[in-house]
Amino acid sequence: MPLHLIPTLRDALTSASPRALTGIWVCSGSTVNAEIVAGSGTDWVMIDMEHAPQGLETVLQMLQTVAAHPVTPVVRVPIGDPVLIKQVLDLGAQNLLVPMVSSAEQAASLVEAVRYPPRGVRGVGSALARSARWNRVDDYLVNADQHVSLFVQVETAAAVDVAGEIAAVDGIDGVFVGPADLAASMGLLGQQTHPDVVAAVHRAFAAVLAAGKPVGVNAFDPAVAQGYIDAGATFVLVGADVALLARATESLAARFAPPAPSADGSRPSY
Template sequence: MPFRLDPPKSFKDLFAGERPAGRTVAGMFVCSGDAGAAEICAGAGLDYVLIDAEHGPVNLESVLAQLRAVAGYDCVSVVRVPFNDAVLIKQFLDLGAQSLIVPMVNTADDAAAAVSAVRYAPAGVRGVGSALARSARWNRVPDYLARADEFITLLVQVESAEAVENAAGIAEVDGIDGVFIGPSDLAATMGLLGQQDHPDVVAAVKRTIAEVKAAGKIVGVNAFVESQAREYIAAGADFVNVGADVAILARGSEALAAKYIAEDSGAGPASY
């Protein structure tokens, strides 16, 4: 008798019940592409780890290894796909990624395309291959084809001046569970490259938070600087991405070098 099971919780399940003191959900990027790093971060006590297939040095096999490494912990895995592409999204879903962030979504039409990519026909264009894939545990998830939507969380990334203007319409698209705001690219499109803390960028992020929440969807933001994260939490962000494995390693190893090898020059990084 084969083992029957449901997949573990997805990102939207973190918001299904009451959190202690109504606290904001917190997580971090895993950008190294390393399954060991993903496992270490998954056991740190954060709510989620965000496996970065957009900027990280990863392929399908390394994402699969990271998903398996995280699966043993009470920590949700989220995957940021490289591009809003139906073929790529299908592949990541079939690997067993249940929570996706789709980057560079600028319009409601872009958001609708992402929704179509995660849904089977006739509601969408996702190819049917669950019997062959980890998503349905090789047909061991009962009635997976009919229930796939309940296991998937779809977040889209608002990270341009155009997307901020369209944020309300993006959030209102049926099938979008939430919005993730990227201040770095947003600052660049506003002519403020590397200035995520510029008042105009901060105002645009807060405006987007308000508009997405008004649409009844969850909204989060990338903010590695604690004071910035706290400001966005106060503005109503439901989740905050507060760090990255590679950034922690870089800053931590620099601190060791400054302590034991040479005096700190005082020149910090221009951005994260």
Template sequence: MPIRLAVQPSLKDLFTEAARAERGGRPAAGMFVSSGDPTVTEICASAGLDYLLIDAEHSPLGLETILAQLRAMAGYGSIPVVRLPGLDEVLVKQYLDLGAQSLVVPMVNSAADAEAAVRAVHYPPRGVRGVGSALARSARWNRVPDYLSRAAELVTLVVQVESAAAVGSAAQIAAVDGVDGVFVGPSDLAASMGLIGQQTHPDVVAAVKDVVAAVRQSGKFVGVNAFARSQAQDYLDAGADFVNVGADVALLARGTEALADAWCAPAGEEQGPGTAPRGSY
């Protein structure tokens, strides 16, 4: 008799009443993994974070690399989330077939964009996702019972609001049936507001909080990227359900800078363990 497998949780499972209660009511926290190295991903996955966001938008990750990272995470409690390079029906199909159950679609600027993302993640007649479950890890090669009829409930779709236009349409974007949550990107948002590199500018922070309020009003979950602890806490206090608090490559960059500053200073400069790193996040 063939083995009949269960599927792993997806991101929306972090925001059920039971999951929130299990965390003691605290918001969820996770980080980017951008290096593409499965060992690094496994180290991060076993650290105790609620989720890891595998980033294919700003990192050189292909399908095989993402598949290796999903497998590296499979034995741990952190939920794998994958951010696509962009809204593309073919890529959505391929990422879902890899077994990515939680997708983040960047640069969603309108309700129409959100509706297109919903169509991409659903099989017909609701959507346009191609059917290949017998060939795909998503259905464990047809070992997940009734995968085709259950796929919609197993997938979490998060759309990313990261432009001034999207902020103005946040309520309409969040209201689209099939959108499970919204992720706010302050870096691109700041750039679209003419404030590139100024993610903590008061106008950017206010815009992020406007999105948080609009999405919460819709009944969907909402998160934000904020590497600075004080900024992350400020967004959580404003009602964000989850926060992305770091990245593997940023941690490596800052950590190695700290080592170099501590031990490789030019002769005559007093340096030592504990010297502040050159960069910050």
């Protein structure tokens, strides 16, 4: 498919409105899992490099794998490093998510990282890269901004306070709230659904939406996810391949496992 016909997450959010887009995380390092998720009917898939054993080669394979399906792939880089961002973009990633963004200045520097000079600092290597299909995409360098969308994560209490400023930065296409790290920054480690954490997420939502940008969130509990959608979230991660496999295998094991040993340690005979 010609590159200009592949919608970015920015485009998908615009065309889907007012429906929220639901996505699934791929953290396993498995291209088979990526293919299964991509064919599931989910709107978007997040290929994670921050908390997963997935490097550049694996990300390339996953992008190639999911390209056969009508799903929007998003790559989360582990850090907002301009060199790494350049490499991931050159792999053909069109949608980036950058974690731990806490200021408008930081957001602006990330915008520069995804743009070519004179508006940015992205290194030029389109003749060598899948992003421009090895210079088979006409005027890629001139139109690269149309093919790339940039989203950032707000994940601390301090970042929530300036979420509107971050969202208002030109070139930031949306903000994704991370309740897990947010809870940790609030002294509530592991308590993503604590009322104070949920309230902070809602404050971030209000600020981002007031800035006119889409806002997303991670929520694996269906009821919590629906609550965030009702509160204005327009793109939500509702599960991860590794978590789905863990819970499903635990459920099967619990259903078919042998009875627990008695108090004296013996097991019933069959």
